Amino acid sequence: MAAAAGALILAGCGSDDGSGDDATEAASTSTAGSGEFEPVTVDNCGFEVTVDSPPERVVTIKSTSTEMMLALGLADRLVGTAFADGPVPDEYASDLDGVPVLSDNVPGQEALLDVEPDFVYGGWESNFGADTAGERPSLADFGITTYVSPAACQEPAYQPNPMTFDELFAEIHEVASFFGATEAADTLVAEQQALLDQVDAPGEGLxxxxxxxxxxxxxxxxxxxxxxxxxxxxxxxxxxxxxxxxxxxxxxxxxxxxxxxxxxxxxxxxxxxxxxxxxxxxxxxxxxxxxxxxxxxxxxxxxxxxxxxxxxxxxxxxxxxxxxxxx
Missing domain, CATH: 3.40.50.1980 (Nitrogenase molybdenum iron protein domain)
Incomplete structure (x- = not known):
């Protein structure tokens, strides 16, 4: 079975001289339900992702990634969305006011670069290709961090087998760690678990x-x-x-x-x-x-x-x- 959402590797607590601390703290505390941010490195579908400070300009591709950001209270970081599979739940609809839709499908690299993201969160690995938003190494050359929902990893070593709610909750915590939104993640996971606790296998035998x-x-x-x-x-x-x-x-x-x-x-x-x-x-x-x-x-x-x-x-x-x- 693949490790849940990739192991988190803390990459240190910042420079000794304190340079950049104010900007990092401001970015972290602007997020509802946030906690203290620490730089983090994760193995994401076999691609190393390092986040040294909370991303401030995020593009999401696919509904799952957009809604993850919204559920964590991170709508203020969004500078673009793409490839929606349907409307977001009513509770989040107003959060997307003013956020441009870059494409009804996967945006091309030019459209992506136009909004100057520092982080792109894709729902599928195929969102990142030469003929779509751009390959992950090439986007890294532009200073753009990329992340794929771990549930969508295709390599057997990384693909959840089977997918579980524990794996999903690990993704919630992992995404939140990039923004210092640990408290928001704890709250969201607790809410999700409470929903699951309402269900007691009503289809047993079917x-x-x-x-x-x-x-x-x-x-x-x-x-x-x-x-x-x-x-x-x-x-x-x-x-x-x-x-x-x-x-x-x-x-x-x-x-x-x-x-x-x-x-x-x-x-x-x-x-x-x-x-x-x-x-x-x-x-x-x-x-x-x-x-x-x-x-x-x-x-x-x-x-x-x-x-x-x-x-x-x-x-x-x-x-x-x-x-x-x-x-």
Missing amino acids: TALWYSSGEDAPFVGGDIGAPAMMMRELGVENVFADVEASWSNVSWEQIIDRNPDVIILVDAAWNTADSKIERLTNNPATAALPAVAEERYLTLPFPAAEAGVRNAQAVVDLAAQLEELGL
């Missing part, structure tokens, strides 16, 4: 399919990613628990053969839950599945389907939907 997207080859939740993490909290058995991947393409024949008791549908603007239901009901083979015939569906928004601060609430919401089915 099987479930996590259907994310796909027509010819359905894209489903496997055994090691965020979907499996949430299904474990619900107590349901993943019908594709034998797939050692976060997500994977499978066949309709496999789904029919495994005959899930319930189907969890990811709702995205470009691939809605309703469109998936229509696909399932219009296909005579899947229409015969009891879960389809009896409309045993659970739904969650796409931004809650990837590892991030929405997952705990998603477990609560899915549990309530499951109980309403009365199975």
Whole structure:
């Protein structure tokens, strides 16, 4: 199993002559719920990340990274966002007032450099490439620190296997450490744990399919990613628990053969839950599945389907939907 979110390595407590202390303290104390900042170095998906002072100009790519910043009370550090998977929760909507959206997808390097970030937080490793926001070493040459959600690391040595809420909480603490926001992280993790404590495996004894997207080859939740993490909290058995991947393409024949008791549908603007239901009901083979015939569906928004601060609430919401089915 990968080490949770990478081991933190304290890199010292600053220079002896005190130069830069005032700026560092100001940057740290401007954050709600912050604690004392200490320089830190982490191994992030195999890339060394060193933060000597709290970043002040942050760009986030993907909803998971944007919402992590907002949940930690770090909206004031944002100078741009990109690649949103959907609207942020209502409680954070006003926090993004005045923050430019650099792109509906991954921003190009020119658009990224235009806002002069000192830190870029990506939800996927693929956000950092020569044909996207720029490769991580080249951005480092511009003085830009980069960080990828550890849940999205692709190398086996770094990929969480399986993803757990402890891994997610480790990311919360790790991100917070870059900004001296330790108290905010403690509060957020406690809130998330309190949500999980409300759920007592209501789906025990049931099987479930996590259907994310796909027509010819359905894209489903496997055994090691965020979907499996949430299904474990619900107590349901993943019908594709034998797939050692976060997500994977499978066949309709496999789904029919495994005959899930319930189907969890990811709702995205470009691939809605309703469109998936229509696909399932219009296909005579899947229409015969009891879960389809009896409309045993659970739904969650796409931004809650990837590892991030929405997952705990998603477990609560899915549990309530499951109980309403009365199975």
